Amino acid sequence: MKTSDITIFQNALQLHEAGKLDEAFNLYEASIEKGESSTESWNYIGMIHYQKGDFNNAVKAWNKALTHNPEYVDAMLNCGVAFYGKQQFNEAEQLLGKAYQLAAHRPEVALHLAQAYLALGKTEAVNSLLNTPKHLAYNIPESYLTLAKVAQAQQDWEMVRKWLSSAQQLSPQHPSILIELAELESFEGNIIKADELYREALVNNTNNPMVSMAYGKFCVLHGDATQGVQYLQQGLNQMPQHWEGWLFLGNGLMEMGHLDDAIKTYEHAKSLNPTHIGIQQQLAKAYGRFVPPWHGEMMADLERNDAYQKAIEQVVNKDSIVFEIGTGSGILSLMAARAGAKHVYGCELSPHLANISSVHAEKNGYKDSITIINKKSTSIEPKELEQKPNIVVAEIFDSGLLGEHAIPSFRHAQEHLCTDDCVVIPRAATVKARLIHLPSLASVNPPKEISGFDLSEFSRFIVPREYKPVHLLEYDYTFCSEEVEIMTVDFNRLGKSIPEHLHNTITHHYKVTSDLPVHGVAFWFDLDLADGIQLLNHPERKNNHWGQAVFFFKKPAELTPGETVELNTYYNDIIIRFDEEIIPN
CATH class of the missing domain: 2.70.160.11 (Hnrnp arginine n-methyltransferase1)
Incomplete structure (x- = not known):
């Protein structure tokens, strides 16, 4: 290889590493015209296209590199990773599998193949690649992170925590590890700890859009839609093609009552990922959120009202501290107060309904007995309740029982807010x-x-x-x-x-x-x-x-x-x- 040709390619690499993509692109093309370093130059041209968001031309360039050298692992690897990023997991598995056959000794090839396997639900294949002494000896944090996701798919939460802890020991401030740990804490109901981990990730990764969007998603899920929308918008400014960010931005706008904006956001998310069932569902729900008719129907269900009244009168006494989830009109809180409860806490996410239930408590003479908290129940911290509830009452069921998140709400109240001998109505x-x-x-x-x-x-x-x-x-x-x-x-x-x-x-x-x-x-x-x-x-x-x-x-x-x-x-x-x-x- 001529020195001049090497110099052209090396200069291109230096410009590429310095972020001068257009100048590097021109020199890579010049190297190809000279007939030297063609395979490597096509590979890096593909990377420049991919960095600019041009997936199709990136794949064409990598294919040209493979035409020059069918066993060029770097082009297979880059192309496989690109297909993975586009959620074309079968294509990713095919390319990464070939790369692994040629370079099984390279840990990053095994890692990316394992990630493709995971996306396709092939958890045993992931374990066979990564959960081995030889691979783990490389001490790659992402490998432990991938194994944690395998354990999550298998609902083995003890192993999830084990793998994440191992990953964090190798890279304490790795943003993806902190996010996964925060999601685990959130899933287990440790909302305050989860918030601390997200904030730690933000402090150490201020310009990382994935961290911003992960925290925005967390805020939306736990009742702080305003802050969640801010962080999601911040992340999407840097990653406008991230469909999941748009999905949760729509969720946040829905929570804030900006239904028209939510629908536009969901429509944009759908344009980025037309087949995703979650986007389709949320878009349909947004269209249907303008007039919820069931509040009046619920109050008119007299058999339901009488049954709850009898149950509350049987269970509640002068020592009862009652916690009502989703108080709505306030009728069940009023029943508990009338049954002689020492105090009643009602929580209601909608500010309009929270205000109405407070007015109802005052109108019916229970202003001092009932406290209405305008929050989602799972966002309430123990310190916000002066007395620990020993009874939970709720009618947060839809026609299919679980759609109003009754189980997560009851579980959070029992584990984080109430006494150990707490009784739930209904049981x-x-x-x-x-x-x-x-x-x-x-x-x-x-x-x-x-x-x-x-x-x-x-x-x-x-x-x-x-x-x-x-x-x-x-x-x-x-x-x-x-x-x-x-x-x-x-x-x-x-x-x-x-x-x-x-x-x-x-x-x-x-x-x-x-x-x-x-x-x-x-x-x-x-x-x-x-x-x-x-x-x-x-x-x-x-x-x-x-x-x-x-x-x-x-x-x-x-x-x-x-x-x-x-x-x-x-x-x-x-x-x-x-x-x-x-x-x-």
């Missing part, structure tokens, strides 16, 4: 289900052809892959199976958290009782409020503000009476779902 719920023939609603979930017209565009208002609240008494329907009890939730003895991106699975068998097409699964819950006091939510109960939930299949199932079919139930702390179709035996 348990049992979920029951039956296969259902419901042709009228099946035709619009999602909308298809109606009266000879294609109305499918209306589906943008339908949240995909979620159950729909339905008052079955208002429709013609036929149950197509016997009733199945699918799960019981004991609110006084909640198990470990299940994050919203994970789920547990239960398989149930349904005995078919009808030959009509089966459109989905109808399910509902019965509440066990206190000794001898139940509130049933079955379809025959009139004036039932919850109604029932129906999960519609992708297509109707044709079944035979007498046969038994399997159907999986998927659940976590905030949702219940089912298989999207039944496959007959």
Whole structure:
């Protein structure tokens, strides 16, 4: 190789390292024209394109490098990492797998391949690559971080903490490690500790957009939407293609009541990631947030009111400190005060509802007995309550039981705010289900052809892959199976958290009782409020503000009476779902 050619390439490298991308680009091209250093020059041209956000031309340049040298590992590695960043994980795995075959001795190749495996759910493959004495001996913090994510996917929280601690020992101020530790603390309910870790990451990484967006997301999730929006906007100014940042910015704007801005933000997030189910769901919810009709229906459900009143009167006494989650109109707090509670704390995130419930307390003569806190319950710190509650009462259930975040709210109150012997009203719920023939609603979930017209565009208002609240008494329907009890939730003895991106699975068998097409699964819950006091939510109960939930299949199932079919139930702390179709035996 000629000295002049080497000098051109070396000069290009120096300019590249100095951030002078255009000048470096020209010299890399000059090196190629001289016919020397072509493979390396194409590789670095690809990197410049990628640094400028030009993914397509970056891939073309790396492919040219591989045309010159099909076994050039650096080009395979860079191209694989780029595909990973675009969430094209299969392509990333293919390229990184080839690179690993050629350079298994290079720890960074193994690490990036492991990250592609993780994105594809191949956790055992990740462990086989990284969880070995040879690889761990390299002491790469990102390897421990990746293993922590594997443990998270397996819900092994003890191992998550172990791997993160090992990573932090190697790199105490590594932003990604601090973020993961903060998310773990937040998940376990240690909100103050999580906040401290996020702030530590911010102090040591002031210009890191990922840190800004992670903290913004945390703030939005824990009730400080204003600060969350500020940090998210700060991060997005540097990383405008980060769809998840736009998603949580929309969530923050929703919390602040800026619905029009939230919809625009969700639409932008959708343009960056059109197939992401979370964006589709939040966009649909934003469209549906202008008029929430259920507050009046809830107060009008007299059977519900009477059952809660009886349970509260049975449990509450003069020594009771009551904590109501989601106080709304304030009716349950008023019931507790009337039952003789020593004091009642009601928490309500909406400032408008918090103000109304405070006015109701004063109007009904309980101004001194009831304190309303305008906060999300999971953001309340123990010091904000002068006395520790020993009773939790709430009616934060939707038609599918878990959608209003009842489980995380109860768990946080029990673990961080209340006495050890705290009692929850209601104390348990049992979920029951039956296969259902419901042709009228099946035709619009999602909308298809109606009266000879294609109305499918209306589906943008339908949240995909979620159950729909339905008052079955208002429709013609036929149950197509016997009733199945699918799960019981004991609110006084909640198990470990299940994050919203994970789920547990239960398989149930349904005995078919009808030959009509089966459109989905109808399910509902019965509440066990206190000794001898139940509130049933079955379809025959009139004036039932919850109604029932129906999960519609992708297509109707044709079944035979007498046969038994399997159907999986998927659940976590905030949702219940089912298989999207039944496959007959």
